[in-house]
Amino acid sequence: MGDPKKSRRKWQGPGHPWRKDVLEEEMRLLGEYGLRNKRELWIAESLLRDIRARARRLLALPEEERLPLEKPLVSRLYKLGILPSEQSTLDEILSLTVRQILERRLQTIVYRKGLASSMYHARQLITHGHIAIGGRRVNSPGYLVQRHEEDLVGYYPLSPLVKASQVAEKGE
Template sequence: MGDPKRPKKKYVEGKPKRLWNSDLLMSELRLIGEYGLRNKKELWLARALLRSIKHRAREILSAPMEIRGEAEKRLKDRLFRMGLISDINIPLDSVLALDVTAVLERRLQTLVYRKGMARSIHEARQLIVHGHISINGVRVRSPGYLVPRNLEDGIGFAPTSRIVKAKVTQQVNQGGQAVNQ
């Protein structure tokens, strides 16, 4: 049953065994700064997801050929839809070569910054948390949301956002006509 006040940690698999390893600390700090993560738990969540994907790939590689073909196709299709691999026809061994940056690149916060909607990765996080970003018209307030490949083009400002309203009024004041985005 468990205590409802204390949910199970989702990053247990991603948490390093030696927390005070200096090389690990420096690499984690670099990733946290580069991707604008709030704390190490967000990094550990990404590592846990990647670890489960790699574990599944290893299971498939060791499975008999009858089972392997269909399971390999399903895993590659899922990873392609998630945007973690660029081509569905790559060998399964290359899935084992994925690193945590592949997962961090699919976060909404990173994609908002890469699309140029924010001047910095930290501003992208703030825009998302404050509700200025939507995906296909649905407001998303979680910077850690992993954006699937098919929704990537739908990232934009929320229609009711003050930022959109400010841009429209600025265009009208400059003599241009208001254009909906």
């Protein structure tokens, strides 16, 4: 049945929850990226923490053991759009920030593509089913969009928003 000690949670809260500088930065990120609550931020931070821990473990290995294990990690992060190139190094992985993870969320990409007027509007469009990736409806604002999916993000073909915009175009 699995390890009884292993948690099913995708996130881990801050180690010291009442530090003023941490609270201020969390609130700034919540507003900037239109997150619903701090748990969404903590999920991104936990993902980043796991990625960086994996990179540190690889750096501890001898070079001949490290190179074949380093390539899949760099490749995966490149496909997710977190790293700029497939020739990135472990040092670049260690210098990643939570902002780079948050920039890959569907909510952020919908806003950056101009499909929504604000981050909060993007979140509402996604949860109400108006956004699709490659014609398939995605209703999770926290979905991490891969690099090859980025161009496929658009309105869901059967959405009333699409129908309304077509009517408006015909009327002009």
